[in-house]
Amino acid sequence: MNYSAINLNWYDINTVFLDMDGTLLDLHFDNHFWLEHLPVRLAEQRGATPDEIRAYLHARYTEMEGTLDWYCLDFWQNHLGTDLVALKHEIADRVAIRAHVEQFLQSLHARGKRVVLLTNAHQKSVGMKFGYVALEHYFDRIITSHSLGLPKEHSDFWQKLSEVEAYDPAHSLFIDDNLHVLRAAQAHGVKYLLAIHQPDSQQPPKDTEDFTAVECYTQLLG
Numbered sequence: 001m002n003y004s005a006i007n008l009n010w011y012d013i014n015t016v017f018l019d020m021d022g023t024l025l026d027l028h029f030d031n032h033f034w035l036e037h038l039p040v041r042l043a044e045q046r047g048a049t050p051d052e053i054r055a056y057l058h059a060r061y062t063e064m065e066g067t068l069d070w071y072c073l074d075f076w077q078n079h080l081g082t083d084l085v086a087l088k089h090e091i092a093d094r095v096a097i098r099a100h101v102e103q104f105l106q107s108l109h110a111r112g113k114r115v116v117l118l119t120n121a122h123q124k125s126v127g128m129k130f131g132y133v134a135l136e137h138y139f140d141r142i143i144t145s146h147s148l149g150l151p152k153e154h155s156d157f158w159q160k161l162s163e164v165e166a167y168d169p170a171h172s173l174f175i176d177d178n179l180h181v182l183r184a185a186q187a188h189g190v191k192y193l194l195a196i197h198q199p200d201s202q203q204p205p206k207d208t209e210d211f212t213a214v215e216c217y218t219q220l221l222g
Helices: 028-046 050-064 073-080 084-089 101-110 123-130 157-162 179-187
Strands: 015-018 114-119 141-144 172-175 192-196
Touching: 028 050, 028 084, 073 084, 073 123, 084 123, 101 114, 123 141, 157 179, 179 192
Parallel strands: 015 114, 015 172, 114 141, 172 192
Antiparallel strands: none
16 A cells, blocks of 8 residues: 655654554554553452453543553552553564564664653553564664653653753654544654654554654655
8 A cells, every 4th residue: 555655844754753552563562462462361360350440441441540649650550559560462473563663763874763662551561562562673763752741742752851861842853643642742842853654563553643643654764
């Protein structure tokens, strides 16, 4: 399939910030884990039905959404009393790199860009996934929002980031599948922003509103 090129002024971009889940990796793993696999395994452990557990988890997810704890494996492990990392390993075959991501990352280094992974994922999730997909070596730095104490959605996140990573918002590109996260970056003045057309390969594409969306990373190779 041919995709329309996304033309960026690469000469104006020094730093490229990249999200992980739904951006570089298929979000299907995470959605399947939290919505399907975890309810089934918890139901087995607790003698309940998956639907009962699913309803309970949905209420907790809704309550915590947008907070740092929502992304925190330690929080959920303590809250649910189960080893989530071990459960994630059970479906590790679903961890998948999106098409042409490695080619895109190689092109960034060929262009001399600083490449920073910027993720809300917990450090244990990052470590688990990089045990199955070989992407870690492409990044000049890996920063989790947990290390900064704020989720990427927070209005102060990018200011906090500047305390540990020198960057110029006017010369930075940020790609993320979360529109709330992109809007926080936009409010801080990050000039180049791209969304993701279909974060989960098993779900329909999403409406990215006023953000240009990446359908395939070949669009950024021109």
